[in-house]
Amino acid sequence: MSEKEHGLKSAYELALERMGSGSDVSLSEEQKEEIARIERDVSAKVAEIEIMSGQRLAEARGKGDFEEVEDLQEKKRIDIRRVTDAAEADKMRIRKS
Numbered sequence: 001m002s003e004k005e006h007g008l009k010s011a012y013e014l015a016l017e018r019m020g021s022g023s024d025v026s027l028s029e030e031q032k033e034e035i036a037r038i039e040r041d042v043s044a045k046v047a048e049i050e051i052m053s054g055q056r057l058a059e060a061r062g063k064g065d066f067e068e069v070e071d072l073q074e075k076k077r078i079d080i081r082r083v084t085d086a087a088e089a090d091k092m093r094i095r096k097s
Contacts, residue, residue: 035091042087049079
């Protein structure tokens with residue numbers, strides 16, 4: 001059985017419900033462009049975090065410092081969450097303007 005049959009919704013579906021709209025049809029071209037820019041920027045920032053943390057994680061694993069590995073993985077999760085949350089807040093601000 002699929003998730004829909006069980007009544008579970010994807011994160012995308014939940015986000016659409018919170019927005020109160022199923023699409024960006026009511027957005028102006030300028031708003032759409034700004035949202036696209038934000039998405040490009042956040043993708044670049046996440047990639048940068050992945051690369052930088054990957055290097056540090058490899059070094060920590062090479063040293064056998066598993067406590068540092070766990071700390072670095074948590075920092076990576078927090079950094080990515082911070083960047084994506086800020087981007088989502090910016091996109092919501094644009095949608096409401």
